[in-house]
Amino acid sequence: MRKPCCDKENTNKGAWSKQEDQKLIDYIRAHGEGCWRSIPKAAGLHRCGKSCRLRWLNYLRPDIKRGIFAQDEEDLIIKLHALLGNRWSLIAGRLPGRTDNEVKNYWNSHIRRKLIKMGIDPNNHKLHHGFPRPHSHHPLSATGASSSESMNKEHKVVPLSKSCVEEETAIISSSPVNLDLSIALPSPRLAVVEDKPTPNSEFAKRCDMDIDLNC
DNA sequence: AAGAACAACAACCGCCGGTCG
């Protein structure tokens, strides 16, 4: 059996206080991001190492961009979600200063709702049957893609055809924001590319292959 | 003004894959 990641008896939970934040910041400034498990003790924090890591990566890191998402960021999230599914860390990696948690929250609280309102299924980016087709409001139509045709039929089972991939790539390349999936290092966490069987995993695999090729 | 409902966001939980002894 795996040991719990920390001693739950002596760890704080819930919102971080200013003092805790400061301790963590001070420690990481002085020693860098080392072994997360040992950081709480070394920094004098009664927190789980995972909690420290999350706090640092999502809120305390100096390069984090806070505040509302710009329209182009939102468009980009939608496009990348259509391509990659719920691979938030990959999506966040294309948005400098944004974290996976932030992107995920923004998707769930804003974009998802917005798409549903527009009659688009946020899971597969397809228009619902019987819903009046919006003309220029589909997030992908703005760049010229045909919504239902360029999307794979069902996120789960049908892999994108080559032409679909090319089409999506063309969409992305027209974006003003850097979408180059090669050598993705806006965030240090992108150095490792995962390959879980998620929606659009076939396409994601190709992205991963592209990364290899481009390296 | 008060309570209910909803929205937004921070944080936790459990699982997974990689690494190491």
Add this chain to the structure above:
DNA sequence: CCGACCGGCGGTTGTTGTTCT
């Protein structure tokens, strides 16, 4: 090879703030 450890990820929950009735 195997099991333990660790970091990372995505899903989910809990809390707080805002709007509505």
